[in-house]
Amino acid sequence: MSQEINATYANCVPADPYCFAFCKDEILMKHTGSGLCVPLASDLADLSLQKAATPSLGQLDGRAYYAATVTKDQAPDGFSFFVLRRLYGQIHNEWFWQAFRAYHITNWLKSTQFCGRCGSPLSLDNHELAMKCANCGNMIYPRLSPAIIVAVTRGDKLLLARNRMRPELYSVIAGFVEPGETLEDCVQRELMEEVGVKVTDITYFGSQPWPFPDSLMIGFTAKAVSDSIRIDNNEIIEAAWFSADQLPAIPPSVSIGRRLIDWFANNNQKGKF
Incomplete structure (x- = not known):
């Protein structure tokens, strides 16, 4: 190759x-x-x-x-x-x-050098972006892992959490989509699993490629049914409700997570919450 x-x-x-x-x-x-x-x-x-x-x-x-x-x-x-x-x-x-x-x-x-079906070496296909096995004909395309990321509001407060992998920053909740789920199902499941929050009014916000290593982040906004939080103490080590004028350390502007937080802050300034 x-x-x-x-x-x-x-x-x-x-x-x-x-x-x-x-x-x-x-x-x-x-x-x-x-x-x-x-x-x-x-x-x-x-x-x-x-x-x-x-x-x-x-x-x-x-x-x-x-x-x-x-x-x-x-x-x-x-x-x-x-x-x-x-x-x-x-x-x-x-x-x-x-x-x-x-x-x-x-x-x-x-990470895609051998066929997962027969174990033979792979080579780039001549006609499309894919790796092809000359032995069994298996075609392997670039992996893309969909993940949701959601800004949850409760009145004029935004739910932010600290993740064990990056404890210095607070951000909105995110998680990978599982087989058989809709994106909305994933939003509900991830929020219940990580912070014990049930939501309504799930609304599409936008998307962003995030190649670390192969994600497509799909953003949503949603409204919490209550202000009760129950963290999982596994991925999430802390979560709380924050007002727009008291935001903690948050991700840089390159991420869709930051765009969601900025959306909340801007709409709060305009009195939309």
Whole structure:
């Protein structure tokens, strides 16, 4: 599957393609006089990058772009590694979200090298974004794990919780959808399991790809039936109701969780709660 990147561009568009080069959860970016930008293939021609996706994942500004992996000690002069999610607002918005896509596909390829049906090695399909088993014909597509995330209100208060995995921040409740569930079923189940809260008026808010490693976050708002909270003491270590003018430490603006909290704060200012 992997091969030297300098020998892969016979089928790309003539323009020098972009390279989203990753080391774990960090991305290599180029410093320019106007800020940060995604490197071009020619910028990284002397590095031993390993291709980690199809020759082209799409087009950006008339150029093909692809994903690659690189070791951290390979950053050349004028380039630096950045934690991907912290680049929000520092590079063009389209670049940022395409970097999320490239990161998702890179991780999928790393973990999808052998057929789960017969155990044979896989290779990229020539016609679509999938890994194909030459032995049994099994096709494996990029994994996408749907998860709900919900802002629950009770009057002019918002339910926020601290998760054991990230105890320094409070955020809204989230959880993965299970087989056989609707998204609304998942909202009800996750809230009951994690904080013991029953809700009504479940309303779609928006969605966001979250490739850490392969989620699609689907946002909702809902209204609590009561202000009673019963945390599970497993994933959730603390939960409480907060007013808009007394919010605790919350996630950065890149996440849909923060967008839901901002939605609550903005609507509270307008007297809608």
